[in-house]
Amino acid sequence: MELAAALRAEARDCNERRVLVLAGEPETTRDRAVDALATADIPLESTTLVGPEPFVNCERLDPVHASELLGQTRTAVVYDAHESLRPNVLGQVVGTVDGGGLFVLLAPPLSAWPSRRDDFAEALAVPPFGPEDVTGHFRARLVETLYAHRGVAVVDVESDTVESDGLTDPAPRLSVPGPAVPDRDDRAFPTEAYRACLTGDQSEALAAMEALSEPGGTVVVEADRGRGKSSAAGLAAGCLAASGRDVLVTAPQYGRAGEVFARARELLNAIEEPVALDDETTPHRLSTDEGRVRYAPPTDAVELPDDPDAVVVDEAAALPVRLLSGFLDAPAVAFTTTIHGYEGAGRGFSVRFKDRLAESDRTVREVRMDEPIRYAAGDPVEVWATRALLLDARPPVEPLVANARPETVSYESLSAERLLSDEHLLREAFGLLVLAHYQTEPDDLARLLDGPNVSVRALVHDGHVVSVALLAREGGLDADRRADMYEGARVRGNMLPDVLTTQLRDEAAGIETGWRVMRIATHHAARGRGLGSLLLDRIEAEATGGSVSASTGETGACDYLGVGFGATPELVSFWADNGYRTVHVSTTRNDRSGEHSAIMLRALSEAGEALQDRHTKWFLERVRGMLTDPLADLDPDVVRAVLSAVDGSTRLDLSAWEWRLLAGSPHGAGLFDTAPDAFRALALRALTDAGSSTPTGGGDPAMADGPTRTDTDGPTSTGDGEPALEPRAERLLVRKVLQAHDWDSVTAQLDFVSRRECMRALGDVTARLIEAYGTDEARAELERFE
Ligand SMILES: CC(=O)SCCNC(=O)CCNC(=O)[C@H](O)C(C)(C)COP(=O)(O)OP(=O)(O)OC[C@H]1O[C@@H](n2cnc3c(N)ncnc32)[C@H](O)[C@@H]1OP(=O)(O)O
Numbered sequence: 127m128e129l130a131a132a133l134r135a136e137a138r139d140c141n142e143r144r145v146l147v148l149a150g151e152p153e154t155t156r157d158r159a160v161d162a163l164a165t166a167d168i169p170l171e172s173t174t175l176v177g178p179e180p181f182v183n184c185e186r187l188d189p190v191h192a193s194e195l196l197g198q199t200r201t202a203v204v205y206d207a208h209e210s211l212r213p214n215v216l217g218q219v220v221g222t223v224d225g226g227g228l229f230v231l232l233a234p235p236l237s238a239w240p241s242r243r244d245d246f247a248e249a250l251a252v253p254p255f256g257p258e259d260v261t262g263h264f265r266a267r268l269v270e271t272l273y274a275h276r277g278v279a280v281v282d283v284e285s286d287t288v289e290s291d292g293l294t295d296p297a298p299r300l301s302v303p304g305p306a307v308p309d310r311d312d313r314a315f316p317t318e319a320y321r322a323c324l325t326g327d328q329s330e331a332l333a334a335m336e337a338l339s340e341p342g343g344t345v346v347v348e349a350d351r352g353r354g355k356s357s358a359a360g361l362a363a364g365c366l367a368a369s370g371r372d373v374l375v376t377a378p379q380y381g382r383a384g385e386v387f388a389r390a391r392e393l394l395n396a397i398e399e400p401v402a403l404d405d406e407t408t409p410h411r412l413s414t415d416e417g418r419v420r421y422a423p424p425t426d427a428v429e430l431p432d433d434p435d436a437v438v439v440d441e442a443a444a445l446p447v448r449l450l451s452g453f454l455d456a457p458a459v460a461f462t463t464t465i466h467g468y469e470g471a472g473r474g475f476s477v478r479f480k481d482r483l484a485e486s487d488r489t490v491r492e493v494r495m496d497e498p499i500r501y502a503a504g505d506p507v508e509v510w511a512t513r514a515l516l517l518d519a520r521p522p523v524e525p526l527v528a529n530a531r532p533e534t535v536s537y538e539s540l541s542a543e544r545l546l547s548d549e550h551l552l553r554e555a556f557g558l559l560v561l562a563h564y565q566t567e568p569d570d571l572a573r574l575l576d577g578p579n580v581s582v583r584a585l586v587h588d589g590h591v592v593s594v595a596l597l598a599r600e601g602g603l604d605a606d607r608r609a610d611m612y613e614g615a616r617v618r619g620n621m622l623p624d625v626l627t628t629q630l631r632d633e634a635a636g637i638e639t640g641w642r643v644m645r646i647a648t649h650h651a652a653r654g655r656g657l658g659s660l661l662l663d664r665i666e667a668e669a670t671g672g673s674v675s676a677s678t679g680e681t682g683a684c685d686y687l688g689v690g691f692g693a694t695p696e697l698v699s700f701w702a703d704n705g706y707r708t709v710h711v712s713t714t715r716n717d718r719s720g721e722h723s724a725i726m727l728r729a730l731s732e733a734g735e736a737l738q739d740r741h742t743k744w745f746l747e748r749v750r751g752m753l754t755d756p757l758a759d760l761d762p763d764v765v766r767a768v769l770s771a772v773d774g775s776t777r778l779d780l781s782a783w784e785w786r787l788l789a790g791s792p793h794g795a796g797l798f799d800t801a802p803d804a805f806r807a808l809a810l811r812a813l814t815d816a817g818s819s820t821p822t823g824g825g826d827p828a829m830a831d832g833p834t835r836t837d838t839d840g841p842t843s844t845g846d847g848e849p850a851l852e853p854r855a856e857r858l859l860v861r862k863v864l865q866a867h868d869w870d871s872v873t874a875q876l877d878f879v880s881r882r883e884c885m886r887a888l889g890d891v892t893a894r895l896i897e898a899y900g901t902d903e904a905r906a907e908l909e910r911f912e
């Protein structure tokens with residue numbers, strides 16, 4: 127394996143990395159990899175094998191644990207991709223290879239690789255599709271990039287042919303001086319911290335983070351992977367703790383904060399600050415005499431437990447904007463974020479969150495770190511990985527779509543073939559999806575190109591993608607599969623049938639076929655002009671009449687459209703305005719976003735309607751119980767939005783005595799606390815009516831009457847609908863009546879001047895609801911006190 131030695135020698139000379147692809151039968155490639163590591167003189171202690179079985183005496187990680195390598199530095203990583211090639215794993219492992227090191231990829235013969243069905247392809251075969259329906263576009267594209275890119279050697283080990291030698295013959299590199307330590311006058315942090323910096327960019331980022339010493343300090347550090355941003359944040363945290371401050375560190379995953387703590391600790395040791403680990407089992411907690419550095423997961427950290435002096439949010443792009451905004455309540459805060467990472471969300475961070483920062487009254491210091499730490503700038507392996515995984519995909523630049531309007535765009539189905547033949551279109555469509563969602567990852571690219579159940583629709587303005595939707599076909603499952611699912615077996619994909627079947631105990635929920643809108647996004651320069659709604663309209667038109675063909679990207683006619691998403695009031699209204707109706711709200715919060723998911727359906731066929739109707743009915747029957755317990759802290763505006771988006775309303779089944787009690791409450795004759803259930807029934811009725819124009823009536827013993835809004839009785843105050851309550855009155859119904867918060871907290875949350883005023887406000891709302899919904903007797907009772 128002389129080639130391996132030559133690649134390594136070149137890599138070392140220019141502090142870059144090289145890729146060695148060994149293609150052929152598994153055993154042969156594994157033997158050759160062992161030879162290659164030996165000939166290239168790569169120490170096994172700094173080599174990691176990522177693969178299903180050991181064949182070389184070095185650290186081995188199963189591919190599912192590859193994320194453990196994030197933030198680490200290895201001289202070589204061998205990725206044995208025979209059993210499965212996972213795009214996420216590829217992205218995670220390439221970045222950890224050090225300058226002067228090799229990334230060794232073991233693969234089947236490259237010409238046959240795209241048509242192989244490996245374990246990852248199996249994972250993309252979402253029922254009712256089988257592995258034979260999964261295509262190999264992602265791998266075909268990957269193979270093309272392997273041949274096309276500099277720094278990538280390809281060897282066919284069966285014929286012992288070097289198909290591409292990967293040598294770039296670089297010009298000799300001038301040695302780069304280490305970063306200068308700023309003058310003492312210019313800095314507040316100790317010299318040791320600046321000495322610990324490995325690049326000028328890192329030193330500048332550290333200097334910017336001195337702003338965290340003062341209340342109001344806000345710093346944003348943006349960098350590509352491996353630029354040393356976590357380390358810069360760690361050095362800053364160490365300096366702050368040494369000066370007696372309490373620093374709270376958060377990151378999407380506990381393990382990811384490791385570099386922050388490692389640098390903080392090294393620094394505290396270097397400046398001889400006695401440092402104690404509070405607890406060996408949770409090493410992410412360091413204490414100095416007066417200061418400390420501690421970790422909390424994002425959804426806890428946003429509550430700013432124990433009032434930290436400063437907060438470091440590492441990998442901020444992987445968190446949703448709503449959560450990030452919460453950190454602006456901290457006295458001082460630094461956000462570090464990857465621009466083109468496997469998180470693939472850096473631009474999203476800039477666009478979505480920087481606007482929010484700009485609106486806040488904080489002065490923000492922004493720093494960008496470009497110099498790579500592990501290897502030289504311009505490293506060809508980084509260039510290759512970025513292209514292969516589309517890590518730098520971005521939406522069209524603003525001027526190209528700024529004039530897009532519903533009348534200037536065309537609706538298009540973007541098949542995988544079309545996207546592959548037009549790299550610009552692929553980059554724009556994927557870039558827009560990445561930008562719109564904080565959790566897009568390289569696996570999604572493969573899903574989009576090869577998943578038989580996934581397809582893309584877009585609005586195109588002048589050749590550029592301005593709105594895009596990713597659709598998943600769900601349901602259409604046979605009886606055995608539905609029974610398995612009902613009994614608790616995991617069925618891939620099929621998110622909506624899965625929730626409706628397993629959590630909501632509907633064994634028939636997987637019969638109908640639906641399209642789930644997995645993601646939808648409109649370019650930020652063209653939002654609020656009706657484009658998102660137009661895209662949904664066109665999808666619906668297609669879904670009501672289309673033909674079925676997985677290979678052409680046609681998803682076919684179906685029974686319903688559906689969506690599951692982290693519920694915010696604005697998004698729920700967007701879906702409700704487009705005719706989607708609530709059937710479920712998850713009882714737990716998403717770990718990363720802190721949001722509850724809402725599930726909304728839009729029935730398109732009779733069968734779809736039957737499905738939606740029964741879930742609407744069940745939702746109305748159970749939502750009261752959920753609101754007093756698991757959803758008791760759900761944002762009242764989300765509660766208002768999801769309730770008003772239910773396609774139906776509850777019937778009021780109150781006894782004459784309950785009506786009398788309600789009617790007495792506005793004037794203090796009846797008390798809320800003596801019969802909260804009667805108040806709940808009334809509040810729920812009002813809030814579910816809030817989105818409709820024709821309320822349903824009372825008198826029926828059934829709790830819910832499903833989606834038909836046929837009124838039977840119940841006068842209304844407006845003549846043609848429900849009483850129009852102000853948002854604050856609705857929030858009061860949610861917080862006090864439905865979520866059962868105590869009077870004092872409701873008074874404070876809704877800014878009432880006193881508990882008395884809050885109680886009086888509830889009395890007023892109750893009176894209005896009795897006017898609208900009460901029996902004649904109840905209204906007469908109300909009048910007795912007036
Ligand atoms: C399954 C999922 O993907 S859910 C996640 C949806 N996607 C995102 O959140 C990505 C970022 N957001 C976007 O790309 C867009 O805001 C979309 C896709 C939600 C809406 O696209 P648009 O082209 O703006 O839609 P359209 O113009 O038809 O409707 C906008 C309406 O949605 C509402 N809306 C939706 N989201 C928001 C929001 N975050 N802030 C304010 N209003 C919003 C508004 O009421 C607006 O009404 P208006 O026209 O009266 O101003």
Ligand SMILES: Nc1ncnc2c1ncn2[C@@H]1O[C@H](COP(=O)(O)OP(=O)(O)OP(=O)(O)O)[C@@H](O)[C@H]1O
Pocket residue numbers: 196197198199221322323324328349350351352353354355356357358385464499500
């Ligand atoms: N000042 C430093 N001292 C010692 N090691 C450092 C320093 N800065 C960076 N490193 C090392 O360089 C590598 C990359 O640094 P770090 O993890 O801070 O960068 P990052 O930009 O957050 O990278 P990633 O995106 O890979 O998480 C790590 O292995 C880290 O240990």
